[in-house]
Amino acid sequence: MELKTIENIDIVKSSTTKINEVDFDNISFGNTFTDHMLICDYANGEWQKPIIQPYAPFTIDPSAKVFHYGQAIFEGMKAYKDEQDDVWLFRPEENFMRFNKSAVRMAMPEVPEEVFLGGLKKLLELEKDWVKKGNGSSLYIRPFMIATGPGVVAAPAMFYRFMIILSPAKSYYSGAVKVVVAEHFSRAANGGIGAAKAAGNYSGQFYPTKLANEKGYQQIIWTDDATHTKLEEAGTMNVFFRINDTLYTAPTSERILDGITRKSLIDLAKRENIKVEVRSVLVDELVNAAKDGSLKEIFGAGTAAVISPISGFAYKEEYFELPNVEDSIAMDLKDKLTKIQTKLADDTFGWTVKI
Template sequence: MSTTQTSKIEIRKATSSKISGVDFQNLSFGAVFTDHLFECDFKNGEWQTPVIKPYAPILMDPSSKVFHYGQAIFEGMKAYKDDNNDVWLFRPDENFKRFNNSATRMAMPEVPEAIFMDGLNELLKIDQEWIQKGNGSSMYIRPFMIATGAGVVANPSDEYKFMILLSPAQSYYAGEVKVIIAEHYSRAANGGIGAAKAAGNYAAQFYPTNLANKDGFQQVIWTDDATHTKLEEAGTMNVFFRINDTLLTAPVSERILDGITRKSLIAMAEKEGLNVDVRPVIVSELVEAAKNGSLKEIFGAGTAAVISVIKGFSYQDVYYEMAPAEDSYAALLKEKLTSLQNKLSEDTFGWTVKVQ
């Protein structure tokens, strides 16, 4: 293993690569990781020297506060390789900003931009051979931070570890998705941490999602905690509803994540001349639209799948299914966004950033 220093990042390269053993045509999402990872510790009130090193397990004290009090946040990003072998990120500034918003909400230190962005760029350059070309191929990027300070006293940690992992990804096909609208469980509450990418938000979803799976549904559309009348998110994604020719989605709030795919789709839909209405969407409104035939589409939006089409939904033990839309907004917007991300069309929004 060789060690060098680049832009204040210590680099320890792996002596050999495991890339030859990877079947890039049959990847399970988030299961395969590249040769290296990025790591930087926060100790004594300041960030230490960052390091890129071979991917390997980490050693932690059993009393580390992440295990006991759940101080853990993350982001989801992607990088793409164009036909010229250049690597591009999609709106990384938005991920960086949201990461630090999550850190603030979880009483964790903000990560300096130089550490986040320089570390990410250098890591992608080192493992760029893992990024496959072609529409549908990408590199999924997982920045995360955990509390590593030892002790079981219930207060914020004084030590943290920030890391970035890379995982090659193919097109994400969710198949036909059927959802159930939540009538009791909630994803988040006013005053809570729903707007943060906190690990606990996702853990809390697993049980009600398991219940939905047992009834034959793949995901849950979450409703507000107070009245369970407002439609908020679908599984781990923001959610859109098309009623007649209007695209509806809930506004971001303390309960709803400010999704980067979500805001990108809104901008693209408006540019395409589609009618977009960002407002609270009521369950009764959706049910009535399903009954009278004006509900044309429902789809989730997120980094992994970009867009995941929802075939139908259940509410109060009644299932409503939609016929496939002939002029699908979901298909149009997914094609436009993935084409832009893969540099197959002009980026008129200025969202793509070249890895230098």
Template sequence: MDIKTLENIDINLASISKINEVDFENLTFGNTFTDHMLICDYENGVWQKPVIQPYAPFTIDPSAKVFHYGQAIFEGMKAYKDERDDVWLFRPDQNFERFNKSATRMAMPEVPEDVFMGGLKRLLEIEKNWVKKGNGNSLYIRPFMIATGKGVVAAPAVFYRFMIILSPAKSYYSGEVKVLIAEHFSRAANGGIGAAKAAGNYSAQFYPTKLANEKGYQQIIWTDDATHTKLEEAGTMNVFFRINDTLYTAPTSERILDGITRKSIIELAKRENINVDVRPVLVDELIDAAKNGTLKEIFGAGTAAVINPIVGFSYKEDYFELPKIEKSFALDLKEKLTNIQYKVAEDTFGWTVKI
């Protein structure tokens, strides 16, 4: 796809850049932000002229609906720089489409393509120096929208703010990940907002994850809300299970996010002649595979880590360690996917978009 440059935009540049103050070799994920941000307000049924301005706090009414009724959505994307200093995005059309699906589900206005995509392009052109070359380096992109309309009446707002902020990132690595399979808590329910990237989906995970952390586990594999027999997501990531030489992953639904990394892994695995079975995966099925030795790998898939291998899981006080294997699907698929993102390998899918 070709991203059109947004011309109808105000640009106010920072007088001094803080880029020289940043230690790009020692970044904490999501804590450092670039010099500028994009803002576009929705007022009286109309999107206003976007503005790129210096990154800074802004004031908001204490009665804004985002505080009281949780109208807030976001996306997670990355920009990469190749060896020729060109900046690339990975499947940005998918983020744009999913963002507006989330907006619709949360009774929020859809963001126009020229504002989302064209505004992002202008912002990245300004902040190009913040995208560092080298495998593992990227610029994390956080588009989000909040309800700024005031009043504590339980109804959708009429004023909203769309923003994009940027954060330089190193390779995301959280060490060995052990997970706890949920027996009581659920990430989302049928008819709910699990398929939207709504802020409340993530805050609701914090308490059960805290309980898992206290038991020595880094994340939870969520199960379905009705029976707790079906495996759904791992923490904030989609999850894959390798039984023998087949990859299994749950289908997307009202409860499961349509992950862009997830769908890319499925397509890439099929290209590599790896068997992929998209269907509900049962807890009992996983336990049986772990006991009989056919369970080879479990890994999470998402924007931040791309692929995060899981070394073991616990269910009803029983812990199962995964075997050490020579030919890991997870590591192989991660390498192939990141090679496409960094333009090291040919993009036969047409996923990458040049800024």
């Protein structure tokens, strides 16, 4: 795949760089940004000329609809640098297509491919020194769109801003986490916006997660909101269960994000002759599998952490510790996927795209 290019774009370069102030080996996720950002405004029914300019705060009206009605969507992607100093993206067209699906669900205008992918290419060319090699390093990419149009009336805005900001990242791995299975709270409704990467899906999780943290759990495994019997996502990630030697993950739905890491892992596991079943997993199944010892692994899957292993789960005041497995499928898949992403292994799928 070739990235679409864009010519009709303004570039205003920063006269300084922050890159020498950054300790790339000790960097917390999502808090450091590169020197430039991309901005493209939507007005009068069309997308205006995009501009790449120095990263900086911008001005916005207090009545902008993003503040009042949460009309906002985003994507998460990563750029990697290989041994030859080439910069690579992982399945960027998937992020682009999902972004526009989210846009439709949130009644926002779709972003043209040349702005999203072509603009990203230009931005990465400018910021390529911020993409570091090896050691799980990457440049996290955050495309997002907000409703900048004014007015405290609950209706879609007339003005929008699409932006891309970049944040250098180390491997996100912070050890295996303990989780609690949601018995009361939930993240998405049937017929709701759970399948969109919409801003409103995330802040609703903060309070339940805080309550879980206070009880000693780092994350929540979300269940369906109607019955709380089906396991759906883990924190902000898709979730996989290994029972004996089969991986299980829920099918995507209106409540479950169509994760790119999730579907890449499914394809990768199949290539490796690991059995994968895409079907709803019931909480009862999980508890029974934990009790009879057939539950081997649970892990979250998402762009930021790639794979986040889970060491145990609580349900109805009972805690189930997972065994230490020697042949961790989670760690094996993480290693294989990361090697594809960083060009250390053959990309037999054609997932990687050179900038």
